Amino acid sequence: MSDAVIHIVRRRATPVMMSQMMQSLGSYVKLAVDVRREVLAGGGELHADCEQVLLEDGSRQEDIWGADWLPSSQEVQFEALINIRPRQNNFSMTIQDAAIRERVETIVRRLLEGVLPE
Numbered sequence: 001m002s003d004a005v006i007h008i009v010r011r012r013a014t015p016v017m018m019s020q021m022m023q024s025l026g027s028y029v030k031l032a033v034d035v036r037r038e039v040l041a042g043g044g045e046l047h048a049d050c051e052q053v054l055l056e057d058g059s060r061q062e063d064i065w066g067a068d069w070l071p072s073s074q075e076v077q078f079e080a081l082i083n084i085r086p087r088q089n090n091f092s093m094t095i096q097d098a099a100i101r102e103r104v105e106t107i108v109r110r111l112l113e114g115v116l117p118e
Helices: 015-022 047-056 098-112
Strands: 006-009 029-034 039-043 064-070 075-077
Touching: 006 015, 006 047, 015 029, 015 039, 029 047, 029 098, 039 047, 039 098, 047 064, 064 098, 075 098
Parallel strands: none
Antiparallel strands: 006 039, 029 039, 029 064, 064 075
16 A cells, blocks of 8 residues: 555545545545445545555445546546456446446545535
8 A cells, every 4th residue: 555645534525635635646536435334535546545444444345336536527437446346246447336336426425525625
């Protein structure tokens, strides 16, 4: 895992948190979203780094999905290597189940939408 700042976001992020999560990649934030606990981890260079932080916090791997957040356009993207999981019928990097995509987007928007880096 890199030394980049990864935050677990349980309630609405702050502008300082957003700035720290954007340090690694500049224009967007890699996320791992726990659809059961409705929390996310953001920041770092790899979705897997965020996933690891959530696992250490008590999340179950099958509940965690990877996404990206683009603060400038307020857009959620659903591609991540951690989403490739044949045993859950997801055979690509993109979240294929529309219900899971919707759940991820709802959680991301609740926690990050409208929060701009300082």
